[in-house]
């Protein structure tokens with residue numbers, strides 16, 4: 001796996017079905033996590049009601065929106081460069097308006113309007129419903145900003161407009177915000193407190209996707225395992241819930257069970273799991289349902305108990321390894337992936353070795369690996385010196401990446417000779433005679449097209465592999481999943 005793979009899906013411009021009667025054009029692009037891509041679909045829906053269709057051509061846009069990421073300094077630099085490019089276009093088309101959405105908007109607030117003269121509108125992640133009002137202010141020549149974080153907003157009542165969609169896979173948000181306060185992480189500051197979306201609205205959105213022919217849904221949240229619906233409000237206020245609310249509360253295992261039972265031919269994935277909130281019931285529910293994919297993204301960040309504590313992760317190295325053992329026991333065919341940070345303040349060579357040995361233990365299929373980037377306002381930035389030299393961070397990161405490549409290669413190879421169930425997503429990038437899809441474990445599989453089509457569930461006999469891709473031949477439809 002490459003470093004910062006999360007960012008490799010950045011910068012896609014998006015298309016939206018034309019809505020008749022809409023005359024204005026907006027250009028929207030998203031950077032960062034899957035949640036941002038999902039949020040942009042909510043924004044597109046809000047703006048479709050305001051007379052905007054999307055365009056992929058920046059030059060013809062009346063409104064340009066960029067949904068931004070603050071997770072590492074590099075992510076912010078990418079957006080700043082993009083703003084410069086918008087500025088060049090704005091010189092030719094002065095009536096074009098530019099709005100910054102998402103985490104950078106939340107983190108920098110008014111500073112954006114002062115520093116970046118080309119920005120007309122700044123909107124935080126909980127304020128998208130206010131965009132129609134903000135646009136009116138912009139039209140009246142005023143700078144417009146709303147960065148208020150909400151205790152309730154989940155956008156559960158907005159039907160997202162699917163952007164850049166292959167018609168097969170879709171994201172559905174189930175929680176917003178995060179209460180974990182990992183000391184390195186800016187997310188709790190930019191996305192606010194954790195709240196869960198009403199199960200009924202989640203199921204309705206999935207029903208709508210099913211009706212439109214979608215075959216795989218990824219349930220999204222910063223920390224999905226801590227999903228808890230009890231009638232509204234913040235997760236942290238659950239202690240104040242009434243007895244009735246407590247009796248009818250729905251947790252993540254129950255939500256998964258409801259989804260998998262109600263839509264037996266829809267595949268489900270979820271992201272992201274935080275080890276400290278992962279319940280055994282979730283793993284048991286995964287084991288129970290064929291249509292819940294056997295893949296868990298289980299970020300750990302470090303293999304050293306001392307560093308985990310400094311990061312405010314609520315578990316030790318040993319506890320994490322026991323959790324991994326338990327998962328492999330209940331679901332032997334599971335794939336796991338990690339997020340890892342190299343060079344957190346005070347990290348020693350011994351801590352780094354702990355990270356490498358934990359990786360060997362967990363036998364991750366995939367990984368997303370980063371050098372520590374100090375984020376202003378976080379506890380680590382306020383209390384700890386960023387004292388691991390850049391070249392040491394890089395060298396450790398490279399060692400982590402090299403080990404992950406070795407582990408990933410070993411894990412990919414395990415499928416050779418097996419029959420795997422694949423959901424066809426699109427044409428293979430390398431060959432127009434091949435389909436590309438993923439098996440339950442999230443490994444990419446390519447095989448000759450024959451008469452199959454995207455959205456089909458097929459059984460593929462794996463004959464060969466590269467480091468991260470399986471190669472095979474279809475042997476028929478999946479009896480369990482093909483409808």
Ligand code: SAH
Pocket residue numbers: 033071072184185186187221222223271272299301339340341370371372373374375
């Ligand atoms: N729970 C979230 C995590 C968001 S951040 C989710 O849904 O994925 C994604 C990853 O970025 C984290 O797991 C962490 O590995 C990395 N990251 C976060 N803050 C970072 C920082 N300050 N420097 C380097 N990497 C960071």
Ligand code: F3S
Pocket residue numbers: 178179180181182185186187188222223274
């Ligand atoms: Fe960030 Fe930790 Fe939450 S990594 S998103 S504070 S679980």
